[in-house]
Amino acid sequence: MLTEPVTDVVCASCYTPNTLQISIFGRYAHVYWVPFFPIGKISVSECEHCRQVLEGKQMPEALKAKVAQVKAHAKIPFWHFAGLILIAVAIVVSFVFNYVNHQHTTAYVAQPQVGDVYHVRTDSAYSLLKVAAVHGNSVELLANDYQTDNLSRLNEIDKPENYAEEPFDLTPLDLQIMLQKEQIVKVERD
Numbered sequence: 001m002l003t004e005p006v007t008d009v010v011c012a013s014c015y016t017p018n019t020l021q022i023s024i025f026g027r028y029a030h031v032y033w034v035p036f037f038p039i040g041k042i043s044v045s046e047c048e049h050c051r052q053v054l055e056g057k058q059m060p061e062a063l064k065a066k067v068a069q070v071k072a073h074a075k076i077p078f079w080h081f082a083g084l085i086l087i088a089v090a091i092v093v094s095f096v097f098n099y100v101n102h103q104h105t106t107a108y109v110a111q112p113q114v115g116d117v118y119h120v121r122t123d124s125a126y127s128l129l130k131v132a133a134v135h136g137n138s139v140e141l142l143a144n145d146y147q148t149d150n151l152s153r154l155n156e157i158d159k160p161e162n163y164a165e166e167p168f169d170l171t172p173l174d175l176q177i178m179l180q181k182e183q184i185v186k187v188e189r190d
């Protein structure tokens with residue numbers, strides 16, 4: 001909010017000179033009381049002498065011209081953008097998080113270690129593969145017998161008794177292809 005005295009305009013009610021002041025209020029849209037973005041400014045004039053208060057449209061032309069001048073340098077407080085700023089920060093954080101996760105996943109798939117757990121995506125579900133052994137040109141994997149329809153619930157099926165007893169082999173190239181196709185979405189390594 002900004003309040004400034006007005007010179008050269010006489011009060012329209014009591015005709016006293018130099019008694020008017022203009023206040024500019026920023027309005028903002030909000031979601032659950034968090035300001036999201038500014039949606040314009042409201043102007044109000046008040047006479048110090050007779051206390052007459054006028055809102056934007058009620059003001060005489062001379063006063064409207066003064067309001068336009070004051071509005072021009074009434075800055076919008078940055079917290080009127082708080083919601084948009086929060087969303088922008090959340091997007092950046094999730095972008096960085098995904099990038100780091102992808103870097104880890106790529107590095108782990110390139111150098112498999114016994115105990116690595118791959119989060120894999122099949123046609124419509126998710127499951128796990130556990131690295132049982134690593135040889136020169138093959139990786140032994142144990143398939144998890146269970147699937148989930150939700151990536152975030154994979155940890156619920158990550159129990160030793162849920163894995164097959166007999167491993168199957170994939171080559172490092174197979175793993176790279178699965179990674180490229182985003183069938184391997186994440187690698188957990190202790």
Ligand SMILES: [Zn+2]
Nearest residue numbers: 011014047050
């Ligand atoms: Zn007045």
